[in-house]
Amino acid sequence: MKNTDQEAEDDATNIVDRASGRRAIAAEPMPRWVVVFGAIAGALFLCFVIVHLTGRGLGHHGTSSQTPQRSESNQGKER
Amino acid sequence: MIMSPGARRFALTAHVTTSVGWLGAVSGFLVLALSGLTAHDTQTVRAAYLAMELLGWCLIVPLSFASLLSGVIQGLGTPWGLLRHYWVLIKLLITPVATLVLLVHMQPIHHVAQLARDTLMSQADLSEMRAQIVVDAAAGALVLLVTTALSVYKPRGLTRYGRRRSLRETAAAS
Numbered sequence: 001m002k003n004t005d006q007e008a009e010d011d012a013t014n015i016v017d018r019a020s021g022r023r024a025i026a027a028e029p030m031p032r033w034v035v036v037f038g039a040i041a042g043a044l045f046l047c048f049v050i051v052h053l054t055g056r057g058l059g060h061h062g063t064s065s066q067t068p069q070r071s072e073s074n075q076g077k078e079r
Numbered sequence: 080m081i082m083s084p085g086a087r088r089f090a091l092t093a094h095v096t097t098s099v100g101w102l103g104a105v106s107g108f109l110v111l112a113l114s115g116l117t118a119h120d121t122q123t124v125r126a127a128y129l130a131m132e133l134l135g136w137c138l139i140v141p142l143s144f145a146s147l148l149s150g151v152i153q154g155l156g157t158p159w160g161l162l163r164h165y166w167v168l169i170k171l172l173i174t175p176v177a178t179l180v181l182l183v184h185m186q187p188i189h190h191v192a193q194l195a196r197d198t199l200m201s202q203a204d205l206s207e208m209r210a211q212i213v214v215d216a217a218a219g220a221l222v223l224l225v226t227t228a229l230s231v232y233k234p235r236g237l238t239r240y241g242r243r244r245s246l247r248e249t250a251a252a253s
């Protein structure tokens with residue numbers, strides 16, 4: 001009987017420990033370097049998206065306006 | 080699954096070699112992109128873009144995948160884990176994104192290289208796209224420098240999952 005009481009008390013202590021451990025995990029803040037890193041990465045990603053959405057990124061360059069001449073060597077090959 | 084010390088050293092060597100090799104190859108690519116943009120000699124410009132395509136497909140793309148794979152193996156096989164530490168997690172996020180962006184940007188590089196192969200390329204041809212390639216290569220080198228610095232400095236900070244795991248391990252040990 002005494003053993004059972006002891007076990008029950010241990011279980012209760014474990015539950016309290018686990019709960020307080022979980023609370024401690026939730027309460028611990030993110031390191032400052034991660035916050036700064038995330039802010040910089042977010043700003044750079046936003047710049048990247050804006051640059052691409054405004055048509056200054058890859059795939060929007062003036063390939064059609066610039067039609068270069070074919071090289072003489074390749075023209076020779078094609079003939 | 081924790082690797083044996085021998086396997087761990089081998090995996091670490093592979094990861095360091097591929098990651099630093101990736102950074103070195105991107106730096107070489109940046110030099111070629113800059114000379115392709117600024118050189119006045121047509122032969123130099125054409126040679127630069129042909130070499131860039133070769134460097135991209137034969138070295139940079141394989142190294143990016145090798146770095147990602149060896150990094151995942153390294154994370155899974157050592158106590159560092161993949162999701163326990165912020166610095167590992169950030170590297171795990173950066174590497175696949177950088178690989179994906181690299182694959183997307185190989186298309187314009189192929190386009191410019193094709194132009195260099197088929198035409199007498201002048202400085203005015205695709206100047207915006209060529210400038211963009213320089214910017215992308217510089218950004219890629221910067222991102223890889225950041226991941227290298229993270230690996231060397233290993234800044235402290237456990238993720239929520241990492242804290243939970245270490246709490247569980249401490250409880251199991253006591």
